[in-house]
Amino acid sequence: MKLIIAMIQPEKLPDVKKALFDAEVHKMTVTNVVGAGQQKGFTETYRGVVSEVNLLKKVRLDIAVNDEFVKPTVEAIMKGARTGKIGDGKILVLPLEECYRIRTGETDGEAIG
Amino acid sequence: MVDIIRGLDTLWVLISAFLVFFMQAGFGMVEAGFIRAKNACNILTKNFLDFCMASVGFFMFGYAIMFGLGNGFMGATGWFLSGAVSGADIPLSAFWLFQAAFCGAAATIVAGGMAERMKFPAYLTYSFIISAFVYPIVGHWIWGGGWLSSLGFADFAGSTVVHALGGFAALIGTMMLGPRIGKFGPDGKPNAIAGHNIPLASLGVFILWFGWFGFNPGSTLSVGDGSLIARIAINTNLAAAAGGILAMLTVWKLFGKPDLSMAMNGALAGLVAITAPCAFVDPWAALVIGGIGGIIVVLGVILLDKLQIDDPVGAFPVHGLNGVWGTLAIGLFGQKALGLSFNGLFLGGGFSQLWIQLIGVVAAVLFVVTAMYIVFKLIDMTIGLRVTREEELRGLDIGEHGLEAYSGFQIFTTQ
Numbered sequence: 211m212k213l214i215i216a217m218i219q220p221e222k223l224p225d226v227k228k229a230l231f232d233a234e235v236h237k238m239t240v241t242n243v244v245g246a247g248q249q250k251g252f253t254e255t256y257r258g259v260v261s262e263v264n265l266l267k268k269v270r271l272d273i274a275v276n277d278e279f280v281k282p283t284v285e286a287i288m289k290g291a292r293t294g295k296i297g298d299g300k301i302l303v304l305p306l307e308e309c310y311r312i313r314t315g316e317t318d319g320e321a322i323g
Numbered sequence: 324m325v326d327i328i329r330g331l332d333t334l335w336v337l338i339s340a341f342l343v344f345f346m347q348a349g350f351g352m353v354e355a356g357f358i359r360a361k362n363a364c365n366i367l368t369k370n371f372l373d374f375c376m377a378s379v380g381f382f383m384f385g386y387a388i389m390f391g392l393g394n395g396f397m398g399a400t401g402w403f404l405s406g407a408v409s410g411a412d413i414p415l416s417a418f419w420l421f422q423a424a425f426c427g428a429a430a431t432i433v434a435g436g437m438a439e440r441m442k443f444p445a446y447l448t449y450s451f452i453i454s455a456f457v458y459p460i461v462g463h464w465i466w467g468g469g470w471l472s473s474l475g476f477a478d479f480a481g482s483t484v485v486h487a488l489g490g491f492a493a494l495i496g497t498m499m500l501g502p503r504i505g506k507f508g509p510d511g512k513p514n515a516i517a518g519h520n521i522p523l524a525s526l527g528v529f530i531l532w533f534g535w536f537g538f539n540p541g542s543t544l545s546v547g548d549g550s551l552i553a554r555i556a557i558n559t560n561l562a563a564a565a566g567g568i569l570a571m572l573t574v575w576k577l578f579g580k581p582d583l584s585m586a587m588n589g590a591l592a593g594l595v596a597i598t599a600p601c602a603f604v605d606p607w608a609a610l611v612i613g614g615i616g617g618i619i620v621v622l623g624v625i626l627l628d629k630l631q632i633d634d635p636v637g638a639f640p641v642h643g644l645n646g647v648w649g650t651l652a653i654g655l656f657g658q659k660a661l662g663l664s665f666n667g668l669f670l671g672g673g674f675s676q677l678w679i680q681l682i683g684v685v686a687a688v689l690f691v692v693t694a695m696y697i698v699f700k701l702i703d704m705t706i707g708l709r710v711t712r713e714e715e716l717r718g719l720d721i722g723e724h725g726l727e728a729y730s731g732f733q734i735f736t737t738q
Contacts, residue, residue, distance in 0.1 A: 221505070221716045242733060252717070255725040267734075
């Protein structure tokens with residue numbers, strides 16, 4: 211079992227979701243985050259005061275999958291999120307030790323899928 | 324006694340001018356509420372500055388073109404108000420302020436239709452041109468003694484002059500800009516890009532409805548014995564109410580839920596529709612006119628989505644379509660006894676008035692569409708109409724103005 215974490219551009223979320231659904235990956239958690247990567251920030255001015263904003267809005271996906279689903283999931287995210295420009299995002303894959311489904315008490319492989 | 328009457332009339336027109344000015348706030352709130360948070364500062368800056376531009380433009384050139392002496396097409400005396408005369412039996416300053424507030428309303432309608440993607444400098448330029456030249460020319464035809472008024476064309480408070488003009492300018496503008504990124508999928512299906520603050524939008528609708536009590540009843544330009552003002556006020560209110568109810572019922576029937584945003588558009592549609600006929604019809608007719616306006620606005624929104632035209636706040640269905648409908652409604656429900664050349668079709672007057680109304684509104688729409696196409700084309704070639712893709716995605720608040728509407732809040736942006 212692996213935990214896949216991906217940071218993507220907010221506007222690419224619909225594309226990534228569609229690619230994931232096409233790859234039969236339907237379970238995910240999506241959160242709104244801010245962060246800094248290679249992309250530059252932008253300048254704000256408020257009543258004459260100039261300030262730099264370095265943390266940009268991103269969307270984070272958390273997807274827990276069985277091992278055979280790692281490759282299709284990662285490929286789907288890349289397909290949906292890639293534009294070829296700096297700021298497209300990053301995908302992290304972590305080992306996952308245990309998983310429980312609260313409703314049934316199922317564990318691990320059964321609980322995840 | 325004459326002084327007192329003149330004083331009362333002036334007071335009435337000034338109060339109405341202040342109410343119409345306040346509609347600017349209504350437009351601002353409606354438009355800001357119906358779009359995404361990342362563009363709220365931008366739309367409010369446009370709303371704010373277009374009234375400033377309209378005031379200056381209408382002072383410098385607009386009033387002379389609209390109410391100056393000239394020919395049937397445009398007036399040409401009284402530039403910068405020098406030597407200008409009042410168009411009613413009240414001081415020039417009061418008359419000018421009332422008319423300038425109308426001019427600002429026409430200009431600001433376009434901000435909503437072209438929201439979330441139009442460059443700010445382009446909007447500033449547009450708003451000066453429409454207020455100083457385009458609006459006054461149509462105004463001259465209808466209210467300034469131009470060719471349409473000699474024809475017997477009636478538009479009491481501006482369904483054509485203000486609303487059809489603003490609505491069709493918004494339509495041509497939004498078509499030239501193209502839809503917002505993400506509004507239509509690759510298969511052409513429309514996506515919902517929900518407004519970020521419905522309470523703000525509903526405050527805006529209430530403010531507009533309130534302001535309309537200056538817009539329509541104030542267009543009498545005199546108090547008289549009060550009966551005309553009162554009839555116009557009740558007609559205005561009934562049309563708005565009927566529009567809200569019918570739009571709600573229509574959207575409820577079609578989509579299963581009474582959508583507030585559509586009911587509010589319906590009330591505005593009713594107000595726009597009754598603007599031209601408000602002085603010439605009975606209250607029962609106001610109900611019918613407003614109610615049909617409410618149905619038109621819902622069908623208009625659906626039609627625009629089918630045609631893949633992206634009008635974020637429904638500026639064209641509310642102001643364009645209902646401006647035309649209200650103008651034609653005079654030819655259906657209007658009464659000779661209330662000041663028209665002929666009775667309307669449904670009151671036994673035949674097609675005479677309807678025909679004049681049709682000629683007038685078609686001429687005004689053709690002129691506006693042509694003039695605004697040229698204006699937007701020239702702006703596109705010089706300043707550019709649309710912001711870059713990157714700026715549109717991040718939001719025009721940061722791209723155009725460098726500040727956020729909701730600093731300190733985290734706004735969920737997944738479009």
